[in-house]
Amino acid sequence: MPISDHVAAVVPQAVQEAVAEVRTRIAEARARGGHGQDVTLVAVTKTHGPDAVEAAFACGVTDVGENRVQEAESKMAQVTVPVRWHLIGHLQRNKAKQALRFSLVHGMDSERLAVALHDEAAKAGRTLDVLLQVNVSGEASKSGVAPHDVPALADRLHALSALRVRGVMTMAPFDAAEGLLRDVFAGARALRATLQAAGHSAEWLSMGMSGDYEIAVEEGATHVRLGTVLFGSRT
DSSP states (O other): OOOOTTSOOOOHHHHHHHHHHHHHHHHHHHHHHOOOOOOEEEEEOTTSOHHHHHHHHHTTOOEEEESOHHHHHHHHTTOOSOOEEEEOSOOOGGGGGGGGGSSEEEEEOSHHHHHHHHHHHHHTTOOEEEEEEBOTTOOTTSOSBOGGGHHHHHHHGGGOTTEEEEEEEOOOOTTOOHHHHHHHHHHHHHHHHHHHHTTOOOOEEEOOOTTTHHHHHHTTOSEEEESHHHHOOOO
């Protein structure tokens, strides 16, 4: 997906102010939640140009998330600052090879995709960091492994030695009430514990976007994926 010519350029000062406010809110949410985890801010720059990546990096944000491989690759070719690229969107199996360009793949949403990622990483002689995407809310519109399938899959993933399962990712329903948000995020935290019990490192918990990241942090998120709150609404 090419970057639209009609997307307004980001304003570095506005991004700086937004990042400062978000970091304050994350710190406050950590204090309220009591999990004591470190939280990585992943700046989601989809549909924004390379200037969004540069502006985020200037504010000390070194992790950038993209939903689509093609758009990410376009920006990678233009951005010179040393950010870590995260693939946070759905990935088709036939694009598994391109996933090797990312520091972390958040959306490993099926065993078939896991096998494809493993095979490409093994061919390249490297290990790929991945998160298991889980569909805690059960929404048909969302990808992810069903919670009841995670224990058996956790065992089978050990056979995919070129993958390092670093934790789980989930998405909560849009505009959900706080109680439901907490249920979804707590459910993801429990599934991370399932991976840990199965012998995976699984220290990370990617959950929370612009509308719900504070609750996600209270519930233990280690990675929050924020776009609109940093760069404004997309056209």
